[in-house]
Amino acid sequence: MKPARLGEEDALRLDNQLCFKLYAASRAVIRAYKPMLDQLNLTYPQYLVMLVLWEWQVAPPAQPTVKALGERLLLDSGTLTPLLKRLQQLGLLLRQRSVVDEREVHLTLTDAGCVLRERVLPLQQQLLCQQGVEVDELAELRGRVGQLLERFMALR
Secondary structure, three states: OOOOOOOHHHHOOHHHOHHHHHHHHHHHHHHHHHHHHHHHOOOHHHHHHHHHHHHHHHOOOOOOEHHHHHHHHOOOHHHHHHHHHHHHHOOOEEEEEOOOOOOOEEEEEOHHHHHHHHHHHHHHHHHHHHHOOOHHHHHHHHHHHHHHHHHHHHOO
16 A cells, blocks of 8 residues: 655655654653663663674574674674673673684673573563553564665665
């Protein structure tokens, strides 16, 4: 089904901009996560890094490197490096240069990083309950936004 066409004036209204709705929704969700993340002593970007590293514990990539993490999170190494340094200072991960290729930096969770995972799920479930969000509704929305992201990534 084709989206309804907007008139010239309506096409320029802020409330008709998908990009604004996505931006505002993203900020609102991150703001809602903040109390949970404060309990974990993490920022939202650090939390995203930890999510990937926890995924990698279950299904490790061929190379658990900063480069692979950047590709997974759609972030460059200049953005990731300070995040990873801070997570290492917090004792949650280790960064080690590859002995084969010094340009590669491998990432490993510490015991503290692994233990932190156990604290996240109950806090995440509590957050969803507080917001009154239906799991099915979230799954549908996540799927649709994921499809949109794939379309835009294909244009790069």
